Amino acid sequence: MAGGRGRWTATVIAVVVVLSWLVVGGVAGPYAGKLGDVATNDNASFLPADAEATRAQDLAAGFVDRETTPALVVYERTSGITPADQQRVQADTARFAELPGVVGPLPPPIVSEDRQAVQVVVPIDAAEGEQIGAVVDQLREIAGADRDGLTVDVAGPAGLLADLIEVFTAIDGPLLLVTLVVVLVILLIVYRSPVLWVFPLLAAGMSYSLAALFVYLLAKNDVIKLNGQAQGILTVLVFGAGTDYALLLIARYREELHRHERPWDAMRAAWKGAAPAIIASGATVIVSLLCLLLSSLNSNRALGPVSAVGIAATLLVMLTFLPALLLLGGRWAFWPRRPRYDHADPRTEHGIWGRIAGFVARRARTVWIVTAVVLAALALGVTQLGATTLGQSDLFTQRTDSVAGQEVIARHYPAGTGSPATIFTNQATAQQVAQVAQGVRGVSSVRPFSRQGPAGPPEVVDGRVQLQATLADPPDSNGAERAIRELRVAVHRVPGADAVVGGFTAINVDTADASTRDRNVIIPVVLLVIAVILAVLLRALLAPVLLIATVVLSFLATLGLCALIFKYLLDFPGVDQSFPLFAFVFLVALGIDYNIFLMSRVREESVRRGTRAGVLTGLAVTGGVITSAGIVLAATFSALAVLPLVVLVELGVAVAAGVLLDTIVVRSLLVPALAYDIGPTVWWPGRLSRTNRDGDRAGTEVADAH
Incomplete structure (x- = not known):
């Protein structure tokens, strides 16, 4: 035109x-x-469909008319529950039973042994899905606020789910x-x-x-x-x-x-x-x-x-x-x-990055060795990471109603009350399985499930019996998860029992195991995929290997830095099992962006100027925009900190810290210094590694001029 x-x-x-x-x-x-x-x-x-907790859920469906998610309404008066308190609990329980979505009749309220708390188990129809949160809101409205020294909280799996839904609803x-x-x-x-x-x-x-x-x-x-x-x-x-x-x-x-x-x-x-x-x-x-x-x-x-x-x-x-x-x-x-x-010349608009390029050229080997050592030292902090499944009290950055209620339950009842582990076994071995389960450390009591209540005969469905094991520890704690693992080992050993263990805690256990498996499978695949894309883009093999090595080093350094931040600055108890995988995928996938931005321009300039001059020019003209891009990405992910969920706060901090480390240290110093020190060989075995030797000597002269 x-x-x-x-x-x-x-x-x-x-x-x-x-x-x-x-x-x-x-x-x-x-x-x-x-x-x-x-x-x-x-x-x-x-x-996953083959998880033991999933199979337990499928079996549980045969023992009830409808699957339920329990809400635990807990009343506490440290000076002792009064007759007036008991009347209030009875009146509330009657109103709970009338709510749409609540599966009645409700079991009678449970008074703690120290008579300082009363607990009402309210089964909510699990088919309600997202509406469980609305039912819990109605329970909290009926129970009312704390009054005259009597505190009221709604906890249990349904209470936790309602708090999570409230958090996620506010995301938009x-x-x-x-x-x-x-x-x-x-x-x-x-x-x-x-x-x-x-x-x-x-x-x-x-x-x-x-x-x-x-x-x-x-x-x-x-x-x-x-x-x-x-x-x-x-x-x-x-x-x-x-x-x-x-x-x-x-x-x-x-x-x-x-x-x-x-x-x-x-x-x-x-x-x-x-x-x-x-x-x-x-x-x-x-x-x-x-x-x-x-x-x-x-x-x-x-x-x-x-x-x-x-x-x-x-x-x-x-x-x-x-x-x-x-x-x-x-x-x-x-x-x-x-x-x-x-x-x-575009380099004239990037004076500070031209000076950084000159510094990299004069001290290339020293720069990449020192930065690599510093990153490796930060990576040692990974030993402080403490990957675990965050408990309910550790899940939120703020103290929610479900967290407060769980703390009350832990003070006055076996902490697993209201959210027992479920054991499904053949009827002929039910008694033996119950005895074995009762002997497991961390199990407070074991009783058969009956539609007619605790005193009724055990329910038998397709030749199977359901046992309910109350755990001593809170259902989302490390102690409860350890008890589930030991419980599974014990009941699986009973001959002919074909025992299956499920429940809220078992779901957490199977989720953690699946996360570990995913981490071991997905991380190598991601690295292989990135290596192939880089090799095609740069038309070389050595450069992609070096770039991936720098990204992995940057990732480990970020984990180490985050471990120190989480433990000593934010006072978080650890990270969820899913954190390392999510952090890896986002940090490596996004971190490799800056490698691509830099090295694609370096290759373009290397064709015209030679490798070393191309490295300096590429760094000078892209340094500002890559750093700006890194700051933007770090700032946007740090916005996750406005959400009161520890998992998302940790992910936001990790991506923000990792991206800044990537752009300021890895992409500005380590990668260009390494590429400059290696010279044209970095493009091996591509044609560029053999055809720009003369241009590279000119690039060395440019470096001297800097």
């Missing part, structure tokens, strides 16, 4: 693209607020608002323009709307399972990654505006230069996230496609909608620092 006609055609194309996307945004936008309608937060539904508004504000502030600082920040933020919002539409449709049609955790991560991932891609494209566009008079030509050159790196980066993240489909946990399998859909939508928007917006803005989009058509 030439002259005015070319400008007119380019403008028309840009306008059509922008208007088309605005129509799409108008259709997709409302679905961002509907994701909570299709989310599920029942831990049991995420277990506060988390999205905090993320938007964080991105806006950083973009204003980075661009120092009252105009330019609008473009990436508008494109990121469009990406989120499009992703929400697809995720909603997939979840509504049961193609994937969406939970609150995946919903929260989707928000920060789309805005964080989307802003990263926007920063890279805008930086390249600004650079090309110095070389091309017409914005159309500049954008075409910028798109051609930046799109391969953005596409490779997005593809790496998508494929890495899809590796979660190998997980045995449905919750992990849900997170993978949900996040991958978010990245795919972001790629599509950032490579079409954003360029069109920038074209319409032209040079004025950068006001007041508009780039001129002057053929300026």
Whole structure:
């Protein structure tokens, strides 16, 4: 295209693209607020089908007309329960039984041995799903507030689920608002323009709307399972990654505006230069996230496609909608620092990064050795990580009603009361299994289940009997999980019993075991996939191996640093079993982005200048944008800290710390210093490792000049 006609055609194309996307945004936008309608937060539904707890659930269905999730309403008066208190409990119990969703008749209230507490077990129809939270809210309304020294709390599995639902229901508004504000502030600082920040933020919002539409449709049609955790991560991932891609494209566009008079030509050159790196980066993240489909946990399998859909939508928007917006803005989009058509060397706009490149060149070997040693030292902190299954009292950053109630139960009853382990065994061996179970450390009592109450005859279904084992420790504690493992070993040894152990604690045990298995399977697959993508992109084998080694070292250093932060700064008891896998997938998949951004530009410059000069130029021109992108991504993930869930706070801190470590240390010092020290051999066995030796000698002279 030439002259005015070319400008007119380019403008028309840009306008059509922008208007088309605005129509799409108008259709997709409302679905961002509907994701909570299709989310599920029942831990049991995420277990693998072959888990023992899952088989126990299937067997339990035959012993009851309806599956239930118990809520435990506990009343406490430390000076002793009075007759008036007992009357209040009886009146409340009668009203509980009348609630829709409550499965009656209710068992009689249980007075503790020290007569300081009364507990009412309220079975709630498990088929209610998300409505369990609404039933618990009604229980809390009926029970009322603390009064005259009598405290009332609703705990148990249903109380915990209700508190989780309340947290996840609040994700859409506060988390999205905090993320938007964080991105806006950083973009204003980075661009120092009252105009330019609008473009990436508008494109990121469009990406989120499009992703929400697809995720909603997939979840509504049961193609994937969406939970609150995946919903929260989707928000920060789309805005964080989307802003990263926007920063890279805008930086390249600004650079090309110095070389091309017409914005159309500049954008075409910028798109051609930046799109391969953005596409490779997005593809790496998508494929890495899809590796979660190998997980045995449905919750992990849900997170993978949900996040991958978010990245795919972001790629599509950032490579079409954003360029069109920038074209319409032209040079004025950068006001007041508009780039001129002057053929300026791009390195002249990056003075501080030129100086850093010079420092790396002069001390390359020292730089990469020292940074590698520092990262390795941080990695030693992994020994303090303390991976465990977080108990109910450790799950929230705030003290919830279910946590307070569980603490009351632990003070006055065997802590497992109301949430027993269930043992299913053949009728002929039931008595022997009960005796063996009673002898297991951590088991307080064992009794057969009867529809007619504790005094009734044992229920027999298809030749099987259900035993209920009350545990001494809280059902979500390490002690309870240890008791379940020992209980399973003991009852499995009874000949002919075909015993199966389930219940709330057993679900946690099987979830933890599945998480360990997933970590051992998925991490190697992710590394292999990333290695293949890097090898194709860089057309080399040595460079991908070195880059993956730096990412793994950075990941271990991040875990070590987080262990120290969690233990000594935030006073968290440990991390959940799922934390290492989630942290790995997000840190490695996102961390490799910056490797791709840097090394794809280094390779491009190496073709023209030689490897060592290419390393210095690549570092100088991408250092600022990569660091800005890292700060944006770290800030968006740190927005997870507004949610009162320890698991998401820990993940947000880990990704934020890891990304900052990656951009400031690994990508700015370790990788360029290592590549500079190795020289052209870094591209082995590609042709570039053999054809730019002369250019590399010129690059050494450039380094000396720095």
